[in-house]
Amino acid sequence: MRFTTKVLLLQLATVLAVVTVATGVYTYFAVERLRDDAENSALLIARTVAAQPVVRAEVAAQSADGVLPDRASLIDGPLQQLATESALSSGALFVVITDSSGKRLSHPETEKLGETVSTSFSETLRGEEVTAWETGTLGPSARAKVPVYAPGSDTPVGQVSVGFQPASAYDDLPLVLVVIAGGGVLALVVGGIAALLLRRWWEKTTLGIQPEELSALVQTQAVVLDGVDDGVLAVDEGGTVQMANDRATSVLGRDPVGTSVEKLGIPLKSVDGVVVGGHVLYIDVKPVRRGNRVLGSVVVLRDRTDLTALAGRLDSVRSMTSALRVQRHEFANAMHAAAGLIDAGRSDEAAGFLRDLQQHGPVDYPLEGIEHLEEPFLRSYLGAAALPAGERGVALRLAEDTFVLGELRVVEDVATVLGNLVGNGVTAAAGAPEPRWVEVTLMDSGDELVMVAADSGPGLAPGVDFLAPVDRGADDSDRVHGHGIGLSLCRDLARRRGGELWLIDRGGSGSGAIVAARLPRVMQDRQPQAGEQ
Missing domain, CATH: 3.30.565.10 (Histidine kinase-like ATPase, C-terminal domain)
Known part of the structure; x- marks a missing residue:
């Protein structure tokens, strides 16, 4: 399997894990929010019922009398009627009103009127409000309990308990789950697209070369570049040096990486000679392509300073050698001429000839x-x-x-x-x-x-x-x-x-x-x- 494919699968797995965890966390908080909403709704309804004057008066009277009316009286009483209407209008599972002893003065099931409630009511008799998920005679529910105070007093004389069944509390849960699922799917799609784009970018940047191939390429580069006597520069499309071997650094007298060839004084074209930093360089420029894409250029610097200087000195020596050869030949001719004049007895002419030779030299340079x-x-x-x-x-x-x-x-x-x-x-x-x-x-x-x-x-x-x-x-x-x-x-x-x-x-x-x-x-x-x- 190609490295980029492995990276793609790893990224997709990472995105899936992140989305799954985020979805789970978001779902948990969404459910907790719905539970809190149900408890708060029950609390508001309970407060409203408990604050009704008729409720306060009836509960205070019943708690003070201590004698519980018969069931028929409770069924037809104002508390049962008020509780039933409140439950119907709010969609609550129940609205239960009790006296100070916990006896039910209202209940959705009339046969349970007059009985003691199945859950604790001690907190409300201390003046505390309670919200919780509890299980009573009607099953589990999100409920709120608030104290009922006597008229004109702050003494609790009973309580109002309001509950919502879980099904009604989670009415909005399907919509929430749909939104969460949609967000998760969208995140997966975006993550997948990002992973694919990252894979394409990776392959474009590395020219499709895999990491193990990159390792071999670096080894080959080190062997080749450090094993040649010429300076080698790798130049990108913008003319900036991206790589240089030790020989190039030595010839240029500085580390050229990150510097443009223009600032280095190197023409980005093949030339037979250019002086850079006191060195005469022969420059070869070869474009680098992979497929149809131009990646930059490789610049080879051949230092010909010593050779050029030596050639100049050899030219000087050659010129001097030619001059000395001419001088030797002309001097030999002059000596023959002088000897001939002396042998012919023309001493005066020979002496004049030698004086002229002493003054001007044996060669008449042009x-x-x-x-x-x-x-x-x-x-x-x-x-x-x-x-x-x-x-x-x-x-x-x-x-x-x-x-x-x-x-x-x-x-x-x-x-x-x-x-x-x-x-x-x-x-x-x-x-x-x-x-x-x-x-x-x-x-x-x-x-x-x-x-x-x-x-x-x-x-x-x-x-x-x-x-x-x-x-x-x-x-x-x-x-x-x-x-x-x-x-x-x-x-x-x-x-x-x-x-x-x-x-x-x-x-x-x-x-x-x-x-x-x-x-x-x-x-x-x-x-x-x-x-x-």
């Missing part, structure tokens, strides 16, 4: 304004970057106001940031009309290095975030400043050092974008060379 920069690494790095840029038809140049006095002491971070600025600028300029160029400005102050890159590209369209990642599979043909991953990573790198990366000018109307970065704690003071003051 880097305009290289004479403005003396820092060895930056000079070599930008010279090497100018070679592939030239192959793409883009001229790389240094601005005239470039001014760097110190020397680099943190090469990797500078190469990563500068490489992204130059690479994005070359990409933007390569698709623009001629002349195509990228201009770099470098300035240092203390241990800080400021880098500015401007290009001749079309610039950034209004509303486009130059740090935003490109959606996987989207048409990025108009994307001229990378995919947003490198620049985002560079900005995070700069911020971790206390610096910043920002957009100075979006460009447009014939000019490209201008991007700047400030990196503290990357420079050291340049040591004076021999002969320098």
